[in-house]
Amino acid sequence: MDLETVKSKLHAMNFRLTQEREWVLRVFMESGEMFTAMQLYDRVKEQYNKVGLTTVYRLFEVLTKLRLVTPFLIDGEIYYTFCSGGHHHHFVCLDCHRVKNIYGCEMDTRDFSEIGKIEYHRMDLFGHCENCQGSVPSC
Amino acid sequence: MDLETVKSKLHAMNFRLTQEREWVLRVFMESGEMFTAMQLYDRVKEQYNKVGLTTVYRLFEVLTKLRLVTPFLIDGEIYYTFCSGGHHHHFVCLDCHRVKNIYGCEMDTRDFSEIGKIEYHRMDLFGHCENCQGSVPSC
DNA sequence: GCCTTATAGAAAAACATTTTCTATAAGCGT
DNA sequence: ACGCTTATAGAAAATGTTTTTCTATAAGGC
Ligand SMILES: [Mn+2]
Ligand SMILES: [Mn+2]
Ligand SMILES: [Zn+2]
Ligand SMILES: [Zn+2]
Numbered sequence: 001m002d003l004e005t006v007k008s009k010l011h012a013m014n015f016r017l018t019q020e021r022e023w024v025l026r027v028f029m030e031s032g033e034m035f036t037a038m039q040l041y042d043r044v045k046e047q048y049n050k051v052g053l054t055t056v057y058r059l060f061e062v063l064t065k066l067r068l069v070t071p072f073l074i075d076g077e078i079y080y081t082f083c084s085g086g087h088h089h090h091f092v093c094l095d096c097h098r099v100k101n102i103y104g105c106e107m108d109t110r111d112f113s114e115i116g117k118i119e120y121h122r123m124d125l126f127g128h129c130e131n132c133q134g135s136v137p138s139c
Numbered sequence: 140m141d142l143e144t145v146k147s148k149l150h151a152m153n154f155r156l157t158q159e160r161e162w163v164l165r166v167f168m169e170s171g172e173m174f175t176a177m178q179l180y181d182r183v184k185e186q187y188n189k190v191g192l193t194t195v196y197r198l199f200e201v202l203t204k205l206r207l208v209t210p211f212l213i214d215g216e217i218y219y220t221f222c223s224g225g226h227h228h229h230f231v232c233l234d235c236h237r238v239k240n241i242y243g244c245e246m247d248t249r250d251f252s253e254i255g256k257i258e259y260h261r262m263d264l265f266g267h268c269e270n271c272q273g274s275v276p277s278c
Numbered sequence: 279g280c281c282t283t284a285t286a287g288a289a290a291a292a293c294a295t296t297t298t299c300t301a302t303a304a305g306c307g308t
Numbered sequence: 309a310c311g312c313t314t315a316t317a318g319a320a321a322a323t324g325t326t327t328t329t330c331t332a333t334a335a336g337g338c
Pocket of ligand 1: 070084089090
């Protein structure tokens, strides 16, 4: 998904795409990583300008409403990754926190009717990506 | 898993089973629910005696080391559920927060070698349990 | 351009979690 | 059963994170 599409989705819910949100979104969407609020704040500061940490928190909140982020709890910390498109699952590198989407869901074929009425599900794989499998963790 | 087994696991790691931990563990293990630290603290207070909130936090920490809890992030809150035994997945009722274990994993049959080296995975279903499907949410 | 109002960001407040400190009791050895 | 060692309880303080408040600003519609 590109920034223009996000802009449309923002406008559809009466949110605005400010200069600051654009900076944060660029870093966030292009990274392929997941971030805590503080980590994304730091990264934006490096690549663009300083923005308020509050702005990052508020963007996560807005993107949550637009269902454009997925939160992960890792070691007690909340990480967010940009997520768009149809149903998919995730592989998360425990070293570099890069995220890969996994398509093709086998859950739909199973019957869980006696367990309860399923609203949604998540499937997350954790491990080490190719870049991080060398003797020296590179990323 | 029963309390005696947990006691053994505690002792194996040089932890102690105190009276307070036993109270908390009884509520936690027998509930089939997941709790935030504060929720479990309140529940123990109702059913047994008042214990320190710190004690609950420390028990979650200890049980994490023993791999006897699984954390869930729901609406920005961290919930823990007692988890023992072999590999399994979960169904979580969004209404009453009861948790059901799901056995039989289809992930092992799939090949993710080109994605990365998988350490572990999680699969969680969210929805409404039988008790909570009536017009009046009962639990 | 003008107007309305959502948003930025600093500061404060609220909240969750961890640490510190001293008294206590769990578990072990005798 | 008794005594010893040390992990733990719990209150209080500290820490770290997230939210709220407030005023100036700028996004977006007309
Ligand atoms: Mn995704
Ligand atoms: Mn379980
Ligand atoms: Zn990696
Ligand atoms: Zn239920």
